Amino acid sequence: MVNLSSQRRCAVRPVNAEPKRNDSMVPQAAATTVVPEMSEKVEAEDYERLAKELEKASPLEIIDKALEKFGNDIAIAFSGAEDVALIEYAKLTGRPFRVFSLDTGRLNPETYQFFDQVEKHYGVHIEYMFPDAVEVQALVRSKGLFSFYEDGHQECCRVRKVRPLRRALKGLRAWITGQRKDQSPGTRSEIPVVQVDPVFEGIDGGIGSLVKWNPVANVDGKDIWNFLRAMNVPVNSLHSQGYVSIGCEPCTRPVLPGQHEREGRWWWEDAKAKECGLHKGNLKQNGAAHLNGNGNGAAYANGTATESDIFNSQNLVTLSRPGIENLAKLEDRREPWIVVLYAPWCRFCQAMEASYVELADKLAASGVKVGKFRADGDQKEYAKKELQLGSFPTILFFPKHSSKPIKYPSEKRDVDSLMAFVNALR
Numbered sequence: 001m002v003n004l005s006s007q008r009r010c011a012v013r014p015v016n017a018e019p020k021r022n023d024s025m026v027p028q029a030a031a032t033t034v035v036p037e038m039s040e041k042v043e044a045e046d047y048e049r050l051a052k053e054l055e056k057a058s059p060l061e062i063i064d065k066a067l068e069k070f071g072n073d074i075a076i077a078f079s080g081a082e083d084v085a086l087i088e089y090a091k092l093t094g095r096p097f098r099v100f101s102l103d104t105g106r107l108n109p110e111t112y113q114f115f116d117q118v119e120k121h122y123g124v125h126i127e128y129m130f131p132d133a134v135e136v137q138a139l140v141r142s143k144g145l146f147s148f149y150e151d152g153h154q155e156c157c158r159v160r161k162v163r164p165l166r167r168a169l170k171g172l173r174a175w176i177t178g179q180r181k182d183q184s185p186g187t188r189s190e191i192p193v194v195q196v197d198p199v200f201e202g203i204d205g206g207i208g209s210l211v212k213w214n215p216v217a218n219v220d221g222k223d224i225w226n227f228l229r230a231m232n233v234p235v236n237s238l239h240s241q242g243y244v245s246i247g248c249e250p251c252t253r254p255v256l257p258g259q260h261e262r263e264g265r266w267w268w269e270d271a272k273a274k275e276c277g278l279h280k281g282n283l284k285q286n287g288a289a290h291l292n293g294n295g296n297g298a299a300y301a302n303g304t305a306t307e308s309d310i311f312n313s314q315n316l317v318t319l320s321r322p323g324i325e326n327l328a329k330l331e332d333r334r335e336p337w338i339v340v341l342y343a344p345w346c347r348f349c350q351a352m353e354a355s356y357v358e359l360a361d362k363l364a365a366s367g368v369k370v371g372k373f374r375a376d377g378d379q380k381e382y383a384k385k386e387l388q389l390g391s392f393p394t395i396l397f398f399p400k401h402s403s404k405p406i407k408y409p410s411e412k413r414d415v416d417s418l419m420a421f422v423n424a425l426r
Contacts, residue, residue, distance in 0.1 A: 048192075048195075050194055051192040051195060059086075063089045063093060063176065066176055067090065067097055074172060076100070078099050085178070098124075103130050105131065107248060108252070110237045111238070129167060131163065131164050132159070132163065135159045149268060149391065170201060172203065172210065173202045173211065175212060193214055194212070194214070195212050196208055196212070197212040253267060311353055311372045315361050316356075316372055317372070319373040321382070334400075336367075338395065339371040340356060340372050342374060343375065349393045356413070368422055375387065397425050400426070
């Protein structure tokens, strides 16, 4: 086998910072590969043209082209899910290839077992990238192990995934991902099969120094699975337990029949923002994909929300910022209040809309006022500081003779549970 590393310039580096082992490439029987010399910076228009030429090409053809073009300076990003298809395609090309993966430290045991199976099945050594221990320590010490449930997953993903990926890609000129358009139609519907990476940098540094290949961009998820079954390759055992899209253990759960695969990722957040930042440059930039400070989706135009409002009823009072400030200051109210702090894009708020409206109807003549306060966007910091907002929805009861509101502690948001909460306090 031709030693590719000896044909390249000394600037070629492995994915990780440690010296690459000689056997980290898949051995091939007889094929030899002549690796073309790459220019210092890749031209965007060249890859736009190539993307159009390969639009109808098979994943096998696309990966073969990528490996031919970049040789030892390209690697497959393997996540421990159906990305094993990329490795199988790479093996079928007969060319040597490299694989790297991000070990966040929070993966399922089944995923680690899967990594081992893949290494043995293909004869590869996955080049693992780990988060910076000091950064992880600072995050956990300041915010705890599960802060992402309260303030969004973006910060944790940035420390455990995005920054390690950035380090990995600085040792490459190109990478191969398993992104598909059907994974998240709201954010990934415009993925090309090859592009100049719009976010990350490669060996030579600067935007334009890295090429990103997405060979299964146009492939349906069901066709990926048909391929995996036909080739009898190892798969993550979590798939048989209802997991489709697999990430970190605390942030991944099975999906029900008929649910989209991304419903199992960061399920406590808005369904329009199921991204961690690894593919930020490919996200469709529209109102639905706009991220607020919580890492959840909320669309704004000139600072004003554009979603249709929820909790609409003649028996519900819409509180403005001055309104809820006045309510919170009162020490001797004429009647008690129950108020929901909500965001109209939040699917948990949407799910409780019917029961909360019914609660307002039942309490219409009871002397208990039922209100709502939109607490996302510009109001979020105030709500977190002054109104005990942790996540959406947060429900508060303002007693008749007390200035301090009482936070509803349960996740049961049916009308009977809410009514029991009100009856116990009024």
